[in-house]
Amino acid sequence: MKKKLSYQIGLVLAGCLLTGSVVAANQYIAKKPIVKNYMTIQPLYIQAVVMMKQGDMKGDMKGDMKSQSHDKHAHHHGKAREDSDIHLEVDVRTAKNSPYGFPEGSWMPYLMLHYRLAKKGSSWTSQGMLVPMAASDGPHYGDNVKLNGAGRYQLSVHFLPPDIPYHADKETRVEGWWKPFEEKWEFSYFGVGKKGGY
Numbered sequence: 001m002k003k004k005l006s007y008q009i010g011l012v013l014a015g016c017l018l019t020g021s022v023v024a025a026n027q028y029i030a031k032k033p034i035v036k037n038y039m040t041i042q043p044l045y046i047q048a049v050v051m052m053k054q055g056d057m058k059g060d061m062k063g064d065m066k067s068q069s070h071d072k073h074a075h076h077h078g079k080a081r082e083d084s085d086i087h088l089e090v091d092v093r094t095a096k097n098s099p100y101g102f103p104e105g106s107w108m109p110y111l112m113l114h115y116r117l118a119k120k121g122s123s124w125t126s127q128g129m130l131v132p133m134a135a136s137d138g139p140h141y142g143d144n145v146k147l148n149g150a151g152r153y154q155l156s157v158h159f160l161p162p163d164i165p166y167h168a169d170k171e172t173r174v175e176g177w178w179k180p181f182e183e184k185w186e187f188s189y190f191g192v193g194k195k196g197g198y
């Protein structure tokens, strides 16, 4: 009886932990997705995640990332979850009537996204690449990111078009790629475990 009760309390506690800190809720950085070059673009963040690649050892990456010579690995998988505050994502999908040959609503692959973060009222900045990856909320460009505490941040993202061929003959041609461009957004971060933060 006693054992059963503590088991039930354990379950309730586990449930609280799950709903409190593990469930991913998107924090959208743009109030509305923007449409640029026939792409719908929405930056957002969730709690920092564990990322793996084919050939990685199964199991908890946490010990893995810390113990072995993982510096070169960390490069491939982005920042380790425990060294990060958020997982920054940019969702890029093909908009209506795209002349580039990608169907509406589909994830836009083969882009290169470089981000820069700056904390308002300070000299703190951080930058890196957002790399393509798969997740339950769909494929996206992203990486784990360490911020500089609660505050107001500016996010700049530089978009490079796909470096792949496109058909150019009269019968099957699509439009040549758009020129590189940059977009800026601002957002407030309230800190790990806070509403609007993680």
Ligand SMILES: [Cu+2]
Binding pocket: 087, 089, 133, 135, 140, 141, 142, 143
């Ligand atoms: Cu991701």
